[in-house]
Amino acid sequence: MPAKPIDPKKRPMPKQEPFERIRNFDEVALGYTLDLAHEEASRCLACKKPRCVEGCPVGIDIPAFIQCMLEADFSGGIKKIKEKNALAAVCGRVCPQEEQCEKVCVLGNKHEPIAIGRLERFLADWEAASGAIEKPDIGPPNGRRVAIVGSGPAGITVASDLALLGYDVTIFEALHEAGGVLTYGIPEFRLPKAVVRREVEYVKSLGVKLHLDFIVGKTRTVDAFQKEYDAIFIGAGAGLPWFMEIPGENLNGVFSANEYLTRCNLMKGFLFPAYNTPLKRASHVAVFGGGNVAMDAARTALRLGADEVHIVYRRSRSELPARLEEVENAEEEGVIFDYLTLPTKLIGNERGWLTEIECLRMELGEPDESGRRRPVPVKGSEFLMKVDAAVCAIGNSPNPLIAMTTPGLSVGKKGNVVADEETGQTSRERVWAGGDVVTGAATVISAMGAARKAARSIHETLSK
Amino acid sequence: MYRIVERRMIVPNLHEFTVEAPQVTMAVRPGNFVILRADETGERVPLSVADWDPEAGTVTSVFLQVGGSTAKLARLKAGDSIPTYAGPLGKEAEISNFGTVLCIGGCYGIGSIYPVARALHEAGNTVYTLLEGRSRYLLYWQEKFRPISTRVIELTRDGSAGYKGHISRLPEILTLEKIKPDRIIVNGCTFLMMRTSGVTRELGVKTIVNMNPIMIDGTGMCGVCRLTVAGKTKFACVDGPDFDGHEVDWEEFLKRRETYNVEEVQPLRRSGCASHY
Numbered sequence: 156m157p158a159k160p161i162d163p164k165k166r167p168m169p170k171q172e173p174f175e176r177i178r179n180f181d182e183v184a185l186g187y188t189l190d191l192a193h194e195e196a197s198r199c200l201a202c203k204k205p206r207c208v209e210g211c212p213v214g215i216d217i218p219a220f221i222q223c224m225l226e227a228d229f230s231g232g233i234k235k236i237k238e239k240n241a242l243a244a245v246c247g248r249v250c251p252q253e254e255q256c257e258k259v260c261v262l263g264n265k266h267e268p269i270a271i272g273r274l275e276r277f278l279a280d281w282e283a284a285s286g287a288i289e290k291p292d293i294g295p296p297n298g299r300r301v302a303i304v305g306s307g308p309a310g311i312t313v314a315s316d317l318a319l320l321g322y323d324v325t326i327f328e329a330l331h332e333a334g335g336v337l338t339y340g341i342p343e344f345r346l347p348k349a350v351v352r353r354e355v356e357y358v359k360s361l362g363v364k365l366h367l368d369f370i371v372g373k374t375r376t377v378d379a380f381q382k383e384y385d386a387i388f389i390g391a392g393a394g395l396p397w398f399m400e401i402p403g404e405n406l407n408g409v410f411s412a413n414e415y416l417t418r419c420n421l422m423k424g425f426l427f428p429a430y431n432t433p434l435k436r437a438s439h440v441a442v443f444g445g446g447n448v449a450m451d452a453a454r455t456a457l458r459l460g461a462d463e464v465h466i467v468y469r470r471s472r473s474e475l476p477a478r479l480e481e482v483e484n485a486e487e488e489g490v491i492f493d494y495l496t497l498p499t500k501l502i503g504n505e506r507g508w509l510t511e512i513e514c515l516r517m518e519l520g521e522p523d524e525s526g527r528r529r530p531v532p533v534k535g536s537e538f539l540m541k542v543d544a545a546v547c548a549i550g551n552s553p554n555p556l557i558a559m560t561t562p563g564l565s566v567g568k569k570g571n572v573v574a575d576e577e578t579g580q581t582s583r584e585r586v587w588a589g590g591d592v593v594t595g596a597a598t599v600i601s602a603m604g605a606a607r608k609a610a611r612s613i614h615e616t617l618s619k
Numbered sequence: 620m621y622r623i624v625e626r627r628m629i630v631p632n633l634h635e636f637t638v639e640a641p642q643v644t645m646a647v648r649p650g651n652f653v654i655l656r657a658d659e660t661g662e663r664v665p666l667s668v669a670d671w672d673p674e675a676g677t678v679t680s681v682f683l684q685v686g687g688s689t690a691k692l693a694r695l696k697a698g699d700s701i702p703t704y705a706g707p708l709g710k711e712a713e714i715s716n717f718g719t720v721l722c723i724g725g726c727y728g729i730g731s732i733y734p735v736a737r738a739l740h741e742a743g744n745t746v747y748t749l750l751e752g753r754s755r756y757l758l759y760w761q762e763k764f765r766p767i768s769t770r771v772i773e774l775t776r777d778g779s780a781g782y783k784g785h786i787s788r789l790p791e792i793l794t795l796e797k798i799k800p801d802r803i804i805v806n807g808c809t810f811l812m813m814r815t816s817g818v819t820r821e822l823g824v825k826t827i828v829n830m831n832p833i834m835i836d837g838t839g840m841c842g843v844c845r846l847t848v849a850g851k852t853k854f855a856c857v858d859g860p861d862f863d864g865h866e867v868d869w870e871e872f873l874k875r876r877e878t879y880n881v882e883e884v885q886p887l888r889r890s891g892c893a894s895h896y
Contacts, residue, residue, distance in 0.1 A: 507874030
């Protein structure tokens with residue numbers, strides 16, 4: 156039989172229609188059906204030297220799991236993924252595959268690369284639906300105790316890696332639900348919280364203990380932990396929100412993206428008053444910033460019933476740091492993008508509520524240190540935008556609580572914990588760190604990649 | 620889950636609330652607060668710590684029933700459990716030998732200033748305590764303050780106990796009582812802290828206030844508790860809650876506190892209880 160010609164296009168992801176989805180918080184991307192998954196998997200070239208594996212920060216054997224799918228061996232496929240990744244359902248949804256595995260896919264030289272993320276998600280969802288959760292072999296207990304600070308992607312990865320090696324692992328989480336940014340930050344419509352809870356339950360099933368409501372740096376210090384644990388991993392994330400530092404930022408109706416999203420996601424503000432945390436239902440919302448968090452905030456505002464939501468971004472569309480998929484989703488849903496626009500002042504009424512934003516038009520000048528063209532203000536281009544809410548989504552730096560209470564821990568200029576890039580080792584003996592607390596806000600998978608390296612280093616150090 | 624050891628109304632609308640939370644008692648210091656949720660659908664509510672017992676592993680707060688969430692708390696009984704009790708949070712109060720210190724407490728702040736006054740007393744200060752309220756029946760814990768205070772002074776709006784009037788009488792009271800404080804610390808409602816800071820500015824006495832903004836996580840993550848102190852934005856949860864009362868932008872603070880006034884009482888009308896219709 157002659158080889159079937161390769162379809163140049165990815166199977167499109169079935170999605171809720173925009174007019175429908177902006178009225179609910181249900182997941183937008185519905186996931187591949189069995190047929191779609193099989194068709195997409197059959198596009199894989201099964202390269203002898205697969206570049207996709209190198210493109211994956213945690214080194215998943217991608218061709219192997221796709222091969223399993225082609226043979227309809229889904230449980231074999233998910234097993235392959237879980238050898239390297241405890242968060243398949245999460246990564247299949249929120250990883251920027253277009254920058255990683257799919258970017259280097261050989262198929263991508265001529266055609267669209269294979270949709271690796273969507274296939275990963277398919278397998279993870281298939282396993283959850285099957286109810287038979289595959290667990291890798293767990294090594295015999297080695298009596299070594301490891302404390303992990305933070306239950307986000309980094310903490311969960313270190314915990315599962317070390318638990319499989321027989322370590323006695325405890326995760327300490329400051330909030331009342333595990334998952335870190337997966338729980339408080341990324342909205343339900345992009346990453347259902349049931350998926351996050353499922354992944355957390357899986358890690359607990361490996362024997363990992365989880366302490367909620369425990370603020371390391373306050374409830375106990377890292378110093379106190381050092382007496383009780385053989386190793387400590389800090390994966391506390393980047394939780395300190397940045398503001399623009401322009402006049403009027405403390406007006407009512409001005410939120411950090413963290414506040415806006417936490418009220419909605421962790422505290423279920425969209426279900427107020429059944430859940431008691433309120434969320435203001437504004438009619439005209441401006442979101443400052445152009446990353447994934449800005450997209451999340453803007454799309455949340457729409458779903459909360461706003462008439463008009465603007466993304467106010469000082470550069471142009473091609474410089475947006477958000478994933479293209481998320482930008483397109485936001486565009487489809489009717490978010491208005493005000494490019495080359497810089498907010499300069501927030502104006503309120505006599506009761507202290509935001510009513511208008513003064514903005515300035517920008518134009519692109521010479522490239523700056525980030526390689527992107529620097530936005531330069533256009534003189535005399537000030538204009539006013541009428542809004543009743545503004546969300547500041549321009550970035551976060553690490554929470555200072557741990558750095559403040561851990562003497563001898565080297566900290567960089569932006570409050571990030573300094574850790575070796577290859578091992579995650581910090582300036583303190585037996586203390587490792589990884590994820591956003593080291594790099595500043597980045598991606599779920601890069602945090603997991605750093606966590607994997609740290610787990611390896613912890614194991615090497617403690618096995619000596 | 621965290622077990623309630625006791626919840627009782629000590630004066631109208633103010634509840635003394637003791638919870639089993641040994642991990643908090645191990646680290647708690649005067650001036651700290653905790654964050655709790657009354658149930659699985661509840662808000663995260665910050666409460667100042669008013670006392671603790673390391674042996675029993677319990678922490679006590681005093682709270683004012685004001686909106687839906689505190690109404691839920693006020694219905695809890697000994698033996699009930701709550702799903703969240705996290706802490707201690709916030710910077711501890713500055714404790715040192717300042718000389719003579721006047722501790723002013725009103726409302727729930729009578730409770731939260733108690734550990735501060737006790738620590739100042741232990742640090743060798745001469746501690747005077749001033750309890751403020753609308754009427755005599757709103758003051759409490761006098762018997763706890765007496766052993767650690769040189770004198771406990773009362774100030775009531777209606778004159779039913781101690782001096783009659785507002786905190787604006789403070790300069791006069793200090794003269795009559797012959798107190799020359801090196802530092803004044805105020806805990807309680809925003810107006811009490813703001814008015815006290817107003818009169819002590821003229822007296823030239825450093826005045827520390829314990830700020831009580833809206834919070835969610837209490838760990839510096841959301842920024843809703845931000846306030847302006849000496850022209851700079853601060854987060855009450857991690858930079859405070861204690862600040863110099865003469866440096867706080869009170870007008871902005873009061874407006875920010877009102878953000879959710881409407882929503883705070885909304886759940887009260889939906890409790891399903893006939894008396895709330």
